[in-house]
Amino acid sequence: MEDRLFRTAMGKFATGVTVITTKVGENVHGMTANAFMSVSLNPKLVLISIGEKANMNKLIKESGKFAVSVLNEGQQDLSAYFAGQVKEERNIEFDTFNELPVIKDALVNLTCNVHESVIAGDHTLYIGEVTDLRVTDGEALGFFEGKYRKVV
Ligand code: FAD
Ligand code: NAD
Numbered sequence: 001m002e003d004r005l006f007r008t009a010m011g012k013f014a015t016g017v018t019v020i021t022t023k024v025g026e027n028v029h030g031m032t033a034n035a036f037m038s039v040s041l042n043p044k045l046v047l048i049s050i051g052e053k054a055n056m057n058k059l060i061k062e063s064g065k066f067a068v069s070v071l072n073e074g075q076q077d078l079s080a081y082f083a084g085q086v087k088e089e090r091n092i093e094f095d096t097f098n099e100l101p102v103i104k105d106a107l108v109n110l111t112c113n114v115h116e117s118v119i120a121g122d123h124t125l126y127i128g129e130v131t132d133l134r135v136t137d138g139e140a141l142g143f144f145e146g147k148y149r150k151v152v
Contacts, residue, residue, distance in 0.1 A: 007146075008145075011144065011145045011146050012144075012145065014142060014143070014144040014149070015034040015036075015142070015143050015144075016034065016036075016070055016071070016140045016141060016142060016143070016151075017032060017033075017034050017070075017071045017075075017079045017141045017142075017143050017148070018032070018033050018034065018036045018048075018068050018069060018070050018071065019031065019032055019033070019068075019069045019071065019078060019079070019082045019103050019106070020032075020033050020048055020050070020056060020060075020066055020067070020068055021066065021067045021069065021094065021100060021101045021102055021103070022056065022059050022060050022063045022065060022066045022067070022100070022101075023063060023065075023100060023101055024059050024062045024063050027059070028094060028101045029055060029056060029059050030082045030092070030094075030101070030103070031050070031054060031055070031056040031082055031083075032078075032079045032080075032082040032083035033048055033049070033050070034143050035048060035049035035123075036048050036068060039127060043115075043129055044129065044130040045115060045127055045128065045129055045130070046068065046110070046112060046127070046128050046130060047125055047126065047127050047128070048066070048068065048125070048126050048128070049120070049123045049124070049125050049126075050123060050124050050126060051122060051123055052119075052122050052123060052124065053122075057124055060114065060126055061117075061124075064113060064114045065100060065111070065112065065113055065114065066100070066111075066112055066114070066126065066128060067097065067098075067100040067101065067102045067109060067110065067111045067112070068108070068109075068110050068112070068128075069102050069103035069106035069108065069109050070106055070107040070108040070140065071103070071106055071107070071140070071141040072105065072106060072107050072136075072138040072139060072140065072141060073138070073139040073140060073141050073150060073151070074141075075103070075105075075106070075141055076141055076148045078103060079141060079148070095109070097109045097111060097132070097134065098111040098131060098132040099111075105136065106136070107135065107136055107137075107138050107140060108133060108134070108135050108136070109133065109134050110130050110132070110133035110134075111130070111131045111132050111133070112128025112129055112130055112131060113128065113129050113131055114126055114127070114128055114129075115127045115128060115129040139151060
């Protein structure tokens with residue numbers, strides 16, 4: 001099966017967009033991800049899937065913690081930036097929530113301790129136990145067929 005066909009098929013599953021963040025010492029790192037899901041209510045678990053070559057992968061392994069920020073409709077530029085699609089390095093001002101860096105003004109900020117990690121092909125699945133969260137009103141940034149969308 002062609003990679004392109006697989007990505008085209010997976011791109012038909014409409015998602016929101018998140019920025020995953022973590023911190024190792026003073027090193028703060030962010031990465032765009034749409035592979036995010038709710039897993040369990042009791043305990044409160046979520047899952048993210050991180051490519052083996054992503055810098056984020058080794059940093060989460062080291063910190064054992066990560067945060068998820070669900071982007072609002074006005075944060076497309078941040079999505080492109082944390083996907084490495086903007087060439088210049090920016091000085092991003094993060095909020096701190098429950099001792100982790102998070103994206104300001106996102107619809108949701110949640111923090112997790114890694115509960116379990118599973119290597120799955122060329123990605124690692126991180127199941128996180130949610131340690132705290134906060135929610136803001138607003139519209140989501142959507143992603144469908146490889147393009148950002150307004151959620152109507
Ligand atoms: P890097 O390339 O190291 O960092 C990304 C960018 O953020 C760089 O420009 C870096 O300079 C900047 N940056 C990071 N931290 C800071 C900081 N503290 N201050 C200032 N700038 C900073 N990949 C997955 O593995 N899983 C997914 O679910 C996933 N979903 C995606 C969804 C979308 C919509 C898109 C567009 C991409 C997605 N990707 C996903 C791809 C992923 O975002 C990129 O491959 C990413 O660049 C790899 O992460 P990295 O940790 O190596 O980031
Ligand atoms: P695309 O057409 O590459 O992505 C469509 C869908 O395919 C995504 O929503 C995702 O479900 C799946 N997908 C894409 N790349 C994947 C990968 N390496 N591993 C597992 N699933 C993957 O969309 P695009 O706008 O061209 O994406 C921009 C860049 O971000 C590409 O380099 C893409 O590979 C990467 N990306 C990676 C993931 C991921 O690793 N889970 C998810 C989305 C985008």
